Amino acid sequence: MSEKEDNTDSVFNRILNSITPEQKAKFDAQFEATEKWHNEHPDHGERYGTDKSYWLETIREKGHNPIGITVMLCEETLIFATEEETDAAAKEFMPEGWWYTLNNWEQSRREYVDKFYDGVEADAPEVFCLDDKYKDIIK
DSSP states (O other): OOHHHHHHHHHHHHHHHHOOHHHHHHHHHHHHHHHHHHHHOTTHHHHTTSTTOHHHHHHHHTTOOOSEEEEETTEEEEEESSHHHHHHHHHHHTTSSEEEEHHHHHHHHHHHHHHHHTTOGGGSOOOEESSGGGTTTOO
16 A cells, blocks of 8 residues: 555544544435435436426525526536525525526636636537526526
């Protein structure tokens, strides 16, 4: 075993040894709930970051109305018309997802596509406009 692997094992073991039985039980319960949900929703990956997203359904059920959805850096990414709407939804669902207002969407998307897809929009994840009023901006 290399020195780096030995150090990594040591750090990992210290972390594992510092977890209380209560923390382990909580982690195990969360893991089991997540696994159960994924088993009950086998099409989750196909719907992730689309207008059919399960998370989008939950957000709408809570009274929030995003105007766009996509995936950026492996996270479902939502776009709202106003800063107030963005802040209200983000406050309820953070740390999950990425949150944008209409005002910062175009520039942020352009920078993202330039950085991760060499400026080729067609190579980036599709953006779904959820309100026809914004179809010229959210694309």
